[in-house]
Amino acid sequence: MSYTVSEENYIKAIFHLQQHGNMVTTTDVAVRLQTRPASVTDMLKKLKAKDLLLYERYHGFKLSTLGNQLALTIVRKHRLWEYFLVNNLRFGWNEVHDIAEELEHITSDLLIERLDEYLLHPRFDPHGDPIPDVNGKMEKVKQVMLSEFETGCWAKVCAVGSQSSELLDLLGHKNIAIGTILKIVQKFHFDHSIEIQLRDQPPFSISQQLAHTLFVKPQ
């Protein structure tokens, strides 16, 4: 079975809205996809007919097992392409969303498995979101960029946004590696630099740029 770009976009939108726990409504989907509730209703019927959605009119809807599977493959494609764009084609993590939004609809399964292999099976995309594996499994905990982590709490560095020698150089010098445990002492609004502290060491300061390429999980 294969699906149109529009169908895939609806499935993905519903998937993301469902993640936030609360009940998803026709209007929610309309807002997210910048369309009208009437258009959403039309599409819900089509998605139901294709068994992607459980839907009773006037009584809400949610993804079927099939719909969930499809959503995960689309999310997988999106995040793998984002990873490729940032790590291989030197895009910034904030420039890649729209391009990945198009690339995620390329249909070849083999393509995406080869890409995954080429990228050495990354587990998180450049925004820190987990990448589902071939079977749709993914880590539950979202990584966050260090720059977005809350002040005062201990965090563990679990990924870096690039493998460039320049970055590794800097990290070596600052004594930061995957697994390092640190906390944010203070954030400076002037230049968005951040003062951090490693266990039993005096605090020191890192740039906004660096704070954007370090991903951490709460410790």
Place this chain on the structure above:
Amino acid sequence: MSYTVSEENYIKAIFHLQQHGNMVTTTDVAVRLQTRPASVTDMLKKLKAKDLLLYERYHGFKLSTLGNQLALTIVRKHRLWEYFLVNNLRFGWNEVHDIAEELEHITSDLLIERLDEYLLHPRFDPHGDPIPDVNGKMEKVKQVMLSEFETGCWAKVCAVGSQSSELLDLLGHKNIAIGTILKIVQKFHFDHSIEIQLRDQPPFSISQQLAHTLFVKPQ
């Protein structure tokens, strides 16, 4: 200005049909795109309205300068993606056409320039077809795979289909490099192996696989 996938497909089809010198007809396009002449006429009118085509009803048509430019950017995208698929994702040169057919419609210009840079500005795709540069310029002479070159004529090796160490190993052993001049002595149908001869040397035999990754131009 941006164009639909369908418009781009028509422009590309007309471009390729024009390359063969002869006049392009409505029916030609219909055959190539697996559609009906009536549908082609409809689209011709739209393309004319967008200044991509010079068209007088009942009297034929051809790409405008703008149409030609557009065609070249699409061809550029197609061939760069094919190169990527073969050289980076380990696809065979005969598996990539359909995937590239989808990828060529991704809209970001920056993406394609970054890809070109990442691939180190390749000049020929895996089928030996030249890749237009950013300005639409490309080599005129098509390379052909050695396996398709005619017996008895001298040819110059001008590209190889992959950069794998396995291939370079084999080529080193057989004393073949870019620039080597050789001719086909005989083709064997049983295993599609090919007997070739380098200048002033005894002939020797190479496999079909190798003959598929060597690109030559008439010498």
Place this chain on the structure above:
DNA sequence: CAAATATTTTAGATTTGTCTAAAAATTAAT
């Protein structure tokens, strides 16, 4: 050069995904 043949175009219909405006159902409020 006119009749026969082939090609191209028009006319009108269909599908997909969207819209607006109005009707139906649900939810909230008095």
Place this chain on the structure above:
DNA sequence: ATTAATTTTTAGACAAATCTAAAATATTTG
């Protein structure tokens, strides 16, 4: 528990890209 407000759905229309069947134009041929 009715009424009022909100949300969802239906009805009918539209644009894009396609189709079939018929009409218009070109081309070929005797």
